[in-house]
Amino acid sequence: MSPQYQLVGSTFDTGLYAEVQQFYSRQMRMLDDGVVDGWAESFTEDGVFSANAHPEPAVGRAAITAGARQAHAALTEQGIQRRHWLGMLDVEPQPDGTINARSYALILSTPRGGTAQVQLSCVCEDVLVRADGRLLVRERRVTRDDLLEQ
Amino acid sequence: MSPQYQLVGSTFDTGLYAEVQQFYSRQMRMLDDGVVDGWAESFTEDGVFSANAHPEPAVGRAAITAGARQAHAALTEQGIQRRHWLGMLDVEPQPDGTINARSYALILSTPRGGTAQVQLSCVCEDVLVRADGRLLVRERRVTRDDLLEQ
Amino acid sequence: MSPQYQLVGSTFDTGLYAEVQQFYSRQMRMLDDGVVDGWAESFTEDGVFSANAHPEPAVGRAAITAGARQAHAALTEQGIQRRHWLGMLDVEPQPDGTINARSYALILSTPRGGTAQVQLSCVCEDVLVRADGRLLVRERRVTRDDLLEQ
Numbered sequence: 001m002s003p004q005y006q007l008v009g010s011t012f013d014t015g016l017y018a019e020v021q022q023f024y025s026r027q028m029r030m031l032d033d034g035v036v037d038g039w040a041e042s043f044t045e046d047g048v049f050s051a052n053a054h055p056e057p058a059v060g061r062a063a064i065t066a067g068a069r070q071a072h073a074a075l076t077e078q079g080i081q082r083r084h085w086l087g088m089l090d091v092e093p094q095p096d097g098t099i100n101a102r103s104y105a106l107i108l109s110t111p112r113g114g115t116a117q118v119q120l121s122c123v124c125e126d127v128l129v130r131a132d133g134r135l136l137v138r139e140r141r142v143t144r145d146d147l148l149e150q
Numbered sequence: 151m152s153p154q155y156q157l158v159g160s161t162f163d164t165g166l167y168a169e170v171q172q173f174y175s176r177q178m179r180m181l182d183d184g185v186v187d188g189w190a191e192s193f194t195e196d197g198v199f200s201a202n203a204h205p206e207p208a209v210g211r212a213a214i215t216a217g218a219r220q221a222h223a224a225l226t227e228q229g230i231q232r233r234h235w236l237g238m239l240d241v242e243p244q245p246d247g248t249i250n251a252r253s254y255a256l257i258l259s260t261p262r263g264g265t266a267q268v269q270l271s272c273v274c275e276d277v278l279v280r281a282d283g284r285l286l287v288r289e290r291r292v293t294r295d296d297l298l299e300q
Numbered sequence: 301m302s303p304q305y306q307l308v309g310s311t312f313d314t315g316l317y318a319e320v321q322q323f324y325s326r327q328m329r330m331l332d333d334g335v336v337d338g339w340a341e342s343f344t345e346d347g348v349f350s351a352n353a354h355p356e357p358a359v360g361r362a363a364i365t366a367g368a369r370q371a372h373a374a375l376t377e378q379g380i381q382r383r384h385w386l387g388m389l390d391v392e393p394q395p396d397g398t399i400n401a402r403s404y405a406l407i408l409s410t411p412r413g414g415t416a417q418v419q420l421s422c423v424c425e426d427v428l429v430r431a432d433g434r435l436l437v438r439e440r441r442v443t444r445d446d447l448l449e450q
Contacts, residue, residue: 017168018317025388029402081445083404083421085387087235088175102179104233106258106266108406108421110445116406116421121233121258121266145231145260167318237385240325252329254383256408256416271383271408271416295381295410 017091020101020128023135028084034072040065044129044138051142079112086124098138099128105142121145167241170251170278173285178234184222190215194279194288201292229262236274248288249278255292271295317391320401320428323435328384334372340365344429344438351442379412386424398438399428405442421445 023042030039040061043049049064050057058064075082088104105122127139173192180189190211193199199214200207208214225232238254255272277289323342330339340361343349349364350357358364375382388404405422427439 012169012172014165014168014318015314017172018164018314019312022312022317022390025390025403028388029390081421081448083388083445085404085406087237087387088178088233090172090175090179103175104235106235108418110421112446112448114446116418116445118258118266118268118418121231121260145233145266146262146264148231148262162319162322164315164318167322168314237387238325238328238383240322240329253325254385256385268408268416268418271381271410295383295416296412296414298381298412 020091024086032083036069044136047138049140052147053144081110083108101126101128170241174236182233186219192287194286197288199290202297203294231260233258251276251278320391324386332383336369344436347438349440352447353444381410383408401426401428
C-alpha cells in the first residue's frame with residue numbers, strides 16, 4: 001500500500017512536522033501578498049511545478065516566478081485578495097534526505113467589498129530538500145479536485 | 151469549568167500534538183480517497199462512531215467500515231470528491247493513558263467540473279488510544295453545527 | 301524585508317509552535333461556544349484588540365469582553381453557530397521575550413438547519429506574552445480581506 005495510506009509509524013519527526021508547517025505559512029503568505037521574488041526563492045533553482053490544470057510543468061525558478069507574477073497581477077487588477085490554505089499535512093522523511101510533504105490545499109478569494117469564497121480544493125504533493133539549513137521545494141504537484149478523472 | 155475551556159497548562163506534549171495532526175491527515179486522506187479498509191484500521195476493533203446526524207452510533211470496526219463504504223460509493227457515483235479538514239486541534243492526554251482530541255471539522259465537496267463548496271461544519275471529539283505504538287480511535291463523536299439544538 | 305516574508309531560519313522553536321496552535325484552538329473554542337469570560341482571560345488585563353473593521357481598538361480586558369459578549373448574544377438570537385479557524389500559523393519569538401504570531405483566519409457561520417458558509421477571510425497578527433507559564437494575547441490586530449485597501 002502506498003505510504004500516504006499507512007498510519008503514522010515510528011519514524012515520525014515532530015520538529016520537522018512543525019517546521020514544514022511554518023515553512024508553508026511563510027511561503028504562502030509571500031505568494032498571497034505578491035512578494036513573488038521571495039516566494040520563488042522557496043523553490044530550488046531547478047524546481048518543478050506541475051499541476052493537472054496545466055498542460056506542461058513550469059521548470060526552473062524563473063518560469064515558476066513568471067507564472068506567479070502574472071497570476072498576482074491579474075488578481076490585483078480585479079481587486080481580489082487570494083489566500084492559500086494548506087492543511088491536513090503529512091510529512092515523510094525519505095532515506096535519501098528529501099522530504100515528502102502532502103497536504104490539502106484550499107484557495108479562497110475575497111473581492112474588495114465582497115464575500116470570501118472557497119475557489120478551489122486541491123491536493124499538494126511536494127518534495128522538499130534542505131539547503132543551507134532551510135527547506136526548499138524541489139518538486140510540487142498540485143491536483144485540483146474539480147479536474148480529477150475517475 | 152470543563153477542560154476544553156481552559157487555556158493550555160503545563161502538561162502539554164509537543165510531540166503528541168504533531169503526531170495527532172499527522173494521524174488525522176493520513177486517516178482522512180484514506181477516507182477521502184476511498185481507501186476504506188485502511189481508514190477502518192485507524193479505529194479499534196471495538197471502536198464507536200456516534201454523530202448527532204445519526205440516531206444510533208456505529209459500534210465496531212465492521213459497522214464503521216460499512217457506513218464509510220456506502221458513503222464513498224454514493225459520492226463516487228455522483229462524481230463528487232469530498233475532503234475532510236480537521237483543524238483547531240486540542241490534544242489532552244488523560245491519566246489513564248488515553249488521549250482526548252477535539253477539533254473543528256469541515257467537509258468540502260467538489261463535483262467533477264464544478265465548484266468546491268463547504269458542505270458541513272462540525273466538531274469532532276475523539277478518544278484515542280495507543281496500540282503497538284500507533285494511535286487508534288476508540289471513540290469518535292461528530293457534532294454537526296447545523297443540527298445543534300440551543 | 302519584513303520578517304513575515306523570510307523563510308524559516310535557525311531560531312525556530314518546535315515546542316512553541318505546537319503550543320501556540322493548541323492555545324488558539326482553546327481560545328477560539330471558548331469564543332465560539334460563548335464562554336466569553338474564559339476567552340477574555342486569554343488576553344492580558346491591558347490587552348488591545350484592533351481591527352480594520354472597527355474605527356477604534358478595544359483597550360483592556362473589560363472592553364474586549366463586552367464586544368465579544370454582544371457579538372455572541374446577537375448570533376445566539378439569530379440561531380447561528382460561528383466557528384473561527386486559524387491556520388497557516390507563523391510563530392516568531394522576539395528578543396524581548398514576546399512572541400509574534402501571524403495566521404490566516406476564516407470565520408464560518410452555520411444557521412440552525414442551514415448550510416455552513418465562509419463569512420470572512422482575515423489575517424490575524426498577535427503579540428503573545430507568557431504569564432505564570434501561560435500564553436496570553438497582549439495585542440491582536442485583525443485585518444479583513446474584504447476591507448483591504450490597495
